[in-house]
Amino acid sequence: MKRTGLFGGTFDPIHFGHLRSAYEVQARFSLDRICFIPAAVPPHKEPSSVADAEDRLEMIRMAVSDYPQFCVSDVELKRSGPSYSIDTVKHFMATRTEPTLFYLIIGLDAFLEINTWKSFKELFRLVPFIVMTRPGLSCRDSGDKVAALYNFLNAEISGGYSFSSQDSCYIHEANQPVYVFEVSRMDISSTKIRELTEKGESICFLAPAKVELFIKSRGLYR
Numbered sequence: 001m002k003r004t005g006l007f008g009g010t011f012d013p014i015h016f017g018h019l020r021s022a023y024e025v026q027a028r029f030s031l032d033r034i035c036f037i038p039a040a041v042p043p044h045k046e047p048s049s050v051a052d053a054e055d056r057l058e059m060i061r062m063a064v065s066d067y068p069q070f071c072v073s074d075v076e077l078k079r080s081g082p083s084y085s086i087d088t089v090k091h092f093m094a095t096r097t098e099p100t101l102f103y104l105i106i107g108l109d110a111f112l113e114i115n116t117w118k119s120f121k122e123l124f125r126l127v128p129f130i131v132m133t134r135p136g137l138s139c140r141d142s143g144d145k146v147a148a149l150y151n152f153l154n155a156e157i158s159g160g161y162s163f164s165s166q167d168s169c170y171i172h173e174a175n176q177p178v179y180v181f182e183v184s185r186m187d188i189s190s191t192k193i194r195e196l197t198e199k200g201e202s203i204c205f206l207a208p209a210k211v212e213l214f215i216k217s218r219g220l221y222r
């Protein structure tokens, strides 16, 4: 059985925070590949403030080109209207050519808003989640995260989740597991990259050099 991670986001632009955490997830969960899936019109963001879909797609292509376990999908860009993960997951399930287990990869910040997503309850029945957390300043912080997730799942998704410390995941009799995984803390965000670019400053070592060159040549985020 193949194992594929689906990593959605705005990727405006892709940066080393995305790439390094995807790499760590891939290694920890022995995934055969991770597919980066840029969202067309991010349902939670102002459409006009986001770079062209084709540009975001191209930057991901460049960023993953040397790493065969990473790929990019334009499925959400081809669909008309806003991108919804439920449609994307169903698309991947319907078009798989060999037995494949899919995982949805998502940051804790985005995960805690998942109860606003289309058909979110169905999503929990369909796919396991890998929720990426980042190390806090103290042990208390990580305990807080586990507690916050536990409360969130039971209050907003479905009662009956319990934590299995052996697998570091939340289990539920009707839903797929929700894994929690701590990735290296990298204080990089697309917002930071756009802000530096706007000020004319370099983004070197925050995103791949090819991405920086592309941003310059296309005059993005100015």
Ligand code: ATP
Pocket: 008, 009, 010, 011, 012, 016, 017, 018, 021, 105, 106, 107, 108, 109, 110, 132, 183, 186, 187, 188, 189, 190, 191, 192
């Ligand atoms: P923005 O600054 O525009 O909000 P972003 O850098 O958070 O963007 P997104 O495309 O919104 O990037 O993120 C896609 C996914 O990647 C989200 O689930 C988010 O939590 C995760 N992510 C973003 N930055 C990092 C990082 N530095 N380390 C680990 N995960 C990250």
